[in-house]
Amino acid sequence: MGDAARTSGRSSDSSPGSSSVGCTVDDVRERTDIVEVISQYVALKRAGKTHKGLCPFHAEQAPSFTVDPHKQLWYCFGCQIGGNVFHFLMRIEGLTFNEAAERLARRAGLVLQRAPAQAQRQSERDVLAKVNLAAARFYREQLTGPGGAAARAYLCERGLAQATIQRFGIGLAPDEWETLYRHLHEGGYAAEAITKSGLAVPRAEGGGCYDRFRNRIMFPIIDIQRRVIGFGGRTLGDDPAKYVNSPESALFVKGRTLYALPEAVRSMQEKGRAVLVEGYFDCVVAHEHGFTETVATLGTALTSEHVALLRRRTDRVYVAFDADSAGAAATVRSWPLFDDAGVEVRVIALPRGLDPDSFLREHGAEALEERLGQAPTMIDWQLRALVAEYEGRDEEARLRMIEEAVPLLSGIAGAVARAHYVKRLAEYWCGPRIERVSIIEEALHQEIRRAHSAGRKREQDSPLPPAAPSADRAERELLAAMLQNRQAAERIVESVSPQDFTDPNCREIFERVLERFDQDVTVTVESLVADLSPDAAARAAELAMMDTVDVEGSRVVSDLVDRMQEAGWRRRYEELRKRQQTGELLDPQDPAFREYYELRRRHAAAVGRRAVGDDRAPEAVTGAAGEDGRR
Numbered sequence: 001m002g003d004a005a006r007t008s009g010r011s012s013d014s015s016p017g018s019s020s021v022g023c024t025v026d027d028v029r030e031r032t033d034i035v036e037v038i039s040q041y042v043a044l045k046r047a048g049k050t051h052k053g054l055c056p057f058h059a060e061q062a063p064s065f066t067v068d069p070h071k072q073l074w075y076c077f078g079c080q081i082g083g084n085v086f087h088f089l090m091r092i093e094g095l096t097f098n099e100a101a102e103r104l105a106r107r108a109g110l111v112l113q114r115a116p117a118q119a120q121r122q123s124e125r126d127v128l129a130k131v132n133l134a135a136a137r138f139y140r141e142q143l144t145g146p147g148g149a150a151a152r153a154y155l156c157e158r159g160l161a162q163a164t165i166q167r168f169g170i171g172l173a174p175d176e177w178e179t180l181y182r183h184l185h186e187g188g189y190a191a192e193a194i195t196k197s198g199l200a201v202p203r204a205e206g207g208g209c210y211d212r213f214r215n216r217i218m219f220p221i222i223d224i225q226r227r228v229i230g231f232g233g234r235t236l237g238d239d240p241a242k243y244v245n246s247p248e249s250a251l252f253v254k255g256r257t258l259y260a261l262p263e264a265v266r267s268m269q270e271k272g273r274a275v276l277v278e279g280y281f282d283c284v285v286a287h288e289h290g291f292t293e294t295v296a297t298l299g300t301a302l303t304s305e306h307v308a309l310l311r312r313r314t315d316r317v318y319v320a321f322d323a324d325s326a327g328a329a330a331t332v333r334s335w336p337l338f339d340d341a342g343v344e345v346r347v348i349a350l351p352r353g354l355d356p357d358s359f360l361r362e363h364g365a366e367a368l369e370e371r372l373g374q375a376p377t378m379i380d381w382q383l384r385a386l387v388a389e390y391e392g393r394d395e396e397a398r399l400r401m402i403e404e405a406v407p408l409l410s411g412i413a414g415a416v417a418r419a420h421y422v423k424r425l426a427e428y429w430c431g432p433r434i435e436r437v438s439i440i441e442e443a444l445h446q447e448i449r450r451a452h453s454a455g456r457k458r459e460q461d462s463p464l465p466p467a468a469p470s471a472d473r474a475e476r477e478l479l480a481a482m483l484q485n486r487q488a489a490e491r492i493v494e495s496v497s498p499q500d501f502t503d504p505n506c507r508e509i510f511e512r513v514l515e516r517f518d519q520d521v522t523v524t525v526e527s528l529v530a531d532l533s534p535d536a537a538a539r540a541a542e543l544a545m546m547d548t549v550d551v552e553g554s555r556v557v558s559d560l561v562d563r564m565q566e567a568g569w570r571r572r573y574e575e576l577r578k579r580q581q582t583g584e585l586l587d588p589q590d591p592a593f594r595e596y597y598e599l600r601r602r603h604a605a606a607v608g609r610r611a612v613g614d615d616r617a618p619e620a621v622t623g624a625a626g627e628d629g630r631r
């Protein structure tokens, strides 16, 4: 991807005159407003010169995702990724650079100029989406056609209206082995594309392919770009596999997909809540009953990406499931993901044996709305379930309940919330014997404290993870100064060379700046970012978001240069000192031997200077920027 980004950026620089044929990537970038594009995915709020929002790439409660409309860059201080509008689309939609550029060109009403070979080559995702779309049409025709009578009767029996069937594109896979495969193949799709989509499976013997989905009601799975990315099929016969999903592909990743999300987003935002169910029928029936904010998981555990998908639209999620189901247990386990993201999860407790689909058909929408209104929080629901489980058992058995409750309670982040639930549990536990509540409460608190200190002990015992490699602050500040001020940049270029940088991303940025100076091209961060590998682009976006380093005084620049060079020789000194200590540096003819003693003298001199107070404290130099280069 980095190479693609780089080549496209370069070729557009070198062919400014050919825009009569089509526009360049730079044209697209200039005609695109980054705030407008990102706003489609993230709720942005203006904060001074920049816009801030909750990062779509990691779960967070306080916004650290920053968009700078002037520089046309974005950066997340939490996960330390960033770049320009292309990088954003590539990351959030999983696109290649070319796909992102195409998309933005179309959006701006431009036609992107492409190399002929490139124009011919369609990305794998495009092909998969087309195969899936053709299959969805085929399944729909099967349902409405003469062979679809039994399936139509079945859907009618399950209470689905014609309009719902159409809105969700529900179809029928006929009870045959090769009908879809032949249809697609005759329609011009290569066998490879059809098998990659998972719609057909190559035969183990004798060649050829057979259809994966047979005699099933088909639910197309559609992503937020309205592409058909996969299918879920419910058997109409007695196949032990009641539901079958498309296998994952370049287009379809279950951990990133929620069924019916495109149908539900608007309603989620309007109602300020989402309803999460387990099955296709649950979801479609909920929509039919007016719960248009409903989405379904695809039989996988919830991931932080699922949570992020929901978090972008609402901070309240109601989970509705059959209390006995495996999905219920999975959702309970995934609760910490929601909690970390600041999403309030409430549980719609349904009567035993009923799923949202059967509940709605038996009791109607009003009854479900009522249950929503009374839905307990996830923790409360879990505590009640525990109490119910141990109801009427002897004292000893009930003590085990406390043991089970402690991990739950100690996982609650805020002290106030924790105390609230401790009291709740004590009340459930004591029932009518109110006088005992405070005793149980205190016992619970004690257990929680013990669990916490045991947890801390474990943390201390486990070795610390290695620190993430981070550029030396001087390197970053120096580059930030270069990007902000041309004169400073010229002074810096005279005294620093690429080898002085230890962070490969900083070095890459510096090299690109040098190239531009050589070609006498004006350096702007925006144009620079388009030319960098994704990691270096993220670093450049970070630098661009740093507070302005005051470079007016020449002292600051030379201090930064000094600091960077000092950091460089100190690293080298440490390296050589280690070699010397292991007895490696004993030959006076070895250049490294002489270098070591030269650096040792320098080191001693620096230490001496510091001892008499002649050295400036590092804080005095870095005062211009915040502690770690940002505020």
Ligand SMILES: [Zn+2]
Residues within 6 Å of the ligand: 055, 056, 057, 058, 065, 076, 077, 078, 079, 080
């Ligand atoms: Zn982030």
